[in-house]
Amino acid sequence: MSKGLILARINHFSDYAVFAKEARKSFEDVTNNSFGWAKDTIETLAGAGIVAGVDSSHFEPGRPVTRAKFASLLVKALGLEVKEGTKNPFKDVKGDAWYAGAVTAAAGNGLVKGYEDGTFRPENVITREELVAMLVRAMNLPASEEKLAFKDNDKVSAWARKSVAVAAAHGLVKGFEDGTFRPGDTASRAECAVMIYRMLVAE
Structure with a gap:
């Protein structure tokens, strides 16, 4: 896939995201107190028709994907x-x-x-590392010389190390408060939404 096509899609969404803030879709189980870190992203993507709830009122942000x-x-x-x-x-x-x-x-x-x-x-x-690998391929990001800086670097699979390093260098992944990445953990609906949003608005 050409990088030009990817950028065209991303640029289109960046323009639409401004409008989407006025056309957000909210869910009863995504609030400031529950998955607040993903609330704006989920509502914006839902408003853009990219993600949908499991029904009209619920998103089930913690469900594995x-x-x-x-x-x-x-x-x-x-x-x-x-x-x-x-x-x-x-x-x-x-x-x-x-x-x-x-x-x-x-x-x-x-x-x-x-x-x-x-x-x-x-x-x-x-898993989180599988998710990151797909995103990096989608964005056609160049290799990064930066080394992984997560406390659990040794847990990242060999095939995923370059992708995780690239994603971290471009701000797609930031890890957890304890400094870990948790590559083998399953990714939730909320995490997937946030990663896709970061991809779409990346500069």
């Missing part, structure tokens, strides 16, 4: 489509699955790579 769902969110946020002639590369993604088109589009644009056994494992919950 599957790999298929995050790939779908990323594809929707960037307005990607399946390229002509692109085939689904994963043997465990059935053609009639609700996420088949999004996963195929994500793979065709280089956002996801799957596992060595040819699977995507769509129903597995996505």
